[in-house]
Amino acid sequence: MLWDYEQPVTIRFGCGRVTEIADVAESHGWENGLIVSSEHFVRDGTTDRLIEASNGRLTAAFSDFSPNPDVAEVDDCAAVIRARGHGFVVAMGGGSAMDLAKAAASIALTDDSIADYHGTGKAMPVDHLPLIAVPTTAGTGSEVTCVAVLTNRKLGRKAPIVSSGFFPSVAIVDPELTVSVPPKVTASCGMDVLSQAIEGYWSKGHQPICDACAVHAAGLVFDYLPRAVADGSDLQAREKMCEASLIAGLAFTLPKTTSSHACSFPLTNIHGIPHGEACGLTLDWFVRVNKNAQSGRVQHFARTLGFADADAMADAIHDLKTRIGMRTGLADLHLNDGQIADLVRISRHPNLYNNPVDVTDGMLEDMYRHLAAIA
Incomplete structure (x- = not known):
């Protein structure tokens, strides 16, 4: 039997560890970060609190996407990343936030649409922005995977894209975030x-x-x-x-x-x-x-x-x-x-x-x- 194993994600697990986002960014020298999260975390002030506590490492939030994110929403997020010159991405949420952030953090370094790679067999570019994954549900495991599941509603297609560039650099798993x-x-x-x-x-x-x-x-x-x-x-x-x-x-x-x-x-x-x-x-x-x-x-x-x-x-x-x-x-x-x-x-x-x-x-x-x- 021949097999290979790879797991490049650094995992930080435990209650209260969401506060370590700024420490992770600072230790790697990452600046001007974008938080990709659902509207829920914008409304309840979570994203603002994390930005305020980041010592200037996080500068903005993006939440304009739906459950089962669409390829057009990925392109919109990538356009924001390009326009603001974001240097890293924090994905905070369930599978939808993770999937969108992974794809946007890669496609933002190109002039392409993610639709060019969705269900087409075309290989994703290797380069990508650093990504910190912070799951808020106990479901997808996306914080340690190289998979992003996206939807193209115009074509009626939902399918995964697999890319080594989708592996987060760091996963911060804080069970307290799942209590609600x-x-x-x-x-x-x-x-x-x-x-x-x-x-x-x-x-x-x-x-x-x-x-x-x-x-x-x-x-x-x-x-x-x-x-x-x-x-x-x-x-x-x-x-x-x-x-x-x-x-x-x-x-x-x-x-x-x-x-x-x-x-x-x-x-x-x-x-x-x-x-x-x-x-x-x-x-x-x-x-x-x-x-x-x-x-x-x-x-x-x-x-x-x-x-x-x-x-x-x-x-x-x-x-x-x-x-x-x-x-x-x-x-x-x-x-x-x-x-x-x-x-x-x-x-x-x-x-x-x-x-x-x-x-x-x-x-x-x-x-x-x-x-x-x-x-």
Whole structure:
């Protein structure tokens, strides 16, 4: 077995460490920084407080972007970076802020549009501005990955871009920033973590270091996600879910995700199901599909986590979704045959071909019809 491992991100983990942004910038000599964050952190004064406490290292904030950021919004942020001569970027938020900031910090050093690289196969430029990643949800693991998932609404396309330039220079993971995240968002983000871990493990690109991370992250989700959803002020649960998110990011960055993520894209784009919830919707189904692949690796994964076998783990995933208020089906959408066909067609995303079992259109149709309760 041949494999490589790379993780260039310096990680600072612990409660209260968001205050270290200025120290990080000063130690590296970075100046004139831009904070990319959601409107929520602008309205509640968080971005202003961080700018004021930065000893002049941070100078402005950018928050003009939507969930599932569009390529046009990336271009707008890059234009701001060019116009103001920003020297580094701080991405503070969930996956949307991280994805936009990663792409903008790279494309800003060119005259290109990020659309030139989105779903086109064209390699991203190597040069990029330094990036400090500060997650405020326990979900994407984006603070340690080289992936940015973007949307081109004009073309109806949502897809990841992978670039070594997307690795943040430093990740500051402060669990206290996640305490105010609502239960529904906490649950959806947690299902994304579990999907990343499990898919990273059974990916065709699996390797031993990422495998170990996947096992650790998945175990934390089963143990702590219900607590974090039930009581957002449970700081131990929040800390453990931040740990799970970060380590799941390490687990899937190199192997990449597979079937559940491939199916999540049309579920989110067409039907508006939040990304993590969409990933979790099909995860137990694909556990059963993949349970005997790779000479029983998925069975071993399940037993390592304390389950009797992969089927028992699939049952536990279904029970977890029920317990935390996530979807277990699509019957409420009243899908017709044409809509099922669209889901099947758009699920043939490149990630699907990373699944250890070849997934046919017939298998996808059976799954979607089952979820939609169509006989």
